[in-house]
Amino acid sequence: MNSSLLQHDLDLYLRHYNNKHAIHSLPVILFLAILVLVGFAGNSLVCYVYLVKFKESSLRCYILALATFDLATCVVCIPVEIADIRYNYTFGQYTLCKMLRLLATFSVIASVTILLAIAVDRYKRICCPFDKQTTPLMAKVTITVCSLTTFIVSLPAAAVNGSRSVSTDDIRINGSGCTVTDDYNNTPYPLIYNGGQLILFMSCILSLSVLYGLIWRRVARQQKRMNNVTESDLTIERKVQHKATPTSIAKSLEDAHSPSAKGEPNMSLDKVESNNSESTCIMPTLESFKNDNTCPLEATPPLGSQINRRLSTFGRRKSFSTCTSSHCDKGSQKTTRMLFLITLVFVLSFLPHLGLMVTRAVNKNVFENLHGVGFVAYNVFLRSYFINSVSNPILYSFCSVRFRQKLTQLWESVAMTRNT
Known part of the structure; x- marks a missing residue:
């Protein structure tokens, strides 16, 4: 009886801290909720339009893969991240914590590998037009290999992250946060893990920069x-x-x-x-x-x-x-420009998160006593990579005339159906 009462009091005490943390993090929760709504609607439209309205091609396969990963992020990862913020002092005790870190890491790495495959495809089409080009079947095989490889690379995220003690005003009571576990807190593994992510990220960025640099040089020569x-x-x-x-x-x-x-x-x-x-x-x-x-x-x-x-x-x-050749060149350049912007937004959205993770791995207590605007800014930038999952449909709408036309046709057909 005494044990159950103590557990009940402990739950009430931690619930009080959860509510307090949720109030302070309300701007972050609202920001993520907006990302969920916009990302779900946008990526759903991208999946439908490219799957139903566009003919099969390697680029179509890659864009569908990106939209699928982004849609999974908006449907699963961001809502679970909101739950983590809402129940900050108890969420770490659930298995869902490890799944969240695994899925979030998988989504980010899978996206950058697909972007790298797209850059290679663009390079071959523009700089080596007479070589064998990527077929839809080859694109599907590439996506499958990238997904399996990414899943294996993401597994350390589930091992390193988990339940970690979070202090309260009562020194006898600790909460359970979802971050680097206590088992690895005082070991070099978090630094190795974040360092490995940094090396992987910088390698991909360097490869993307070289490929798009060669592409734009070729485009400039053609234009000249x-x-x-x-x-x-x-x-x-x-x-x-x-x-x-x-x-x-x-x-x-x-x-x-x-x-x-x-x-x-x-x-x-x-x-x-x-x-x-x-x-x-x-x-x-x-x-x-x-x-x-x-x-x-x-x-x-x-x-x-x-x-x-x-x-x-x-x-x-x-x-x-x-x-006709000139028209095709212009269309190819527009597509390449759109894909380059998608890559650039991905890089810019991932940099704040990576910088904070590396800083926290070097100095564990540097962000412990943040309050007010600093606390909100830190939590937003820590989850900045979610912006990438929402921005791609917006870039398609601005950069792709065909995508806008298909959306307009879809909207008109829906409007006619509702009127009838």
């Missing part, structure tokens, strides 16, 4: 080359407008069909085509000759139809080969 080609096209266009008038082209063809020029048939127009084989999209200039009302090419029907046929074939060939 396109600018040079454009300047060359303008020069050729001016020359064509000045010299290669429809009358001169018709005269060249007449000369080519004359008996005196049997040895060099159609040389003049062929020479024009040969000289312009290096140019890009000069179709508008040549088309203007064909559609010019002041100088019709149909003066002599057989000759005019021959010119029209030559001009149309030449224009279609040049416009299709160069303009």
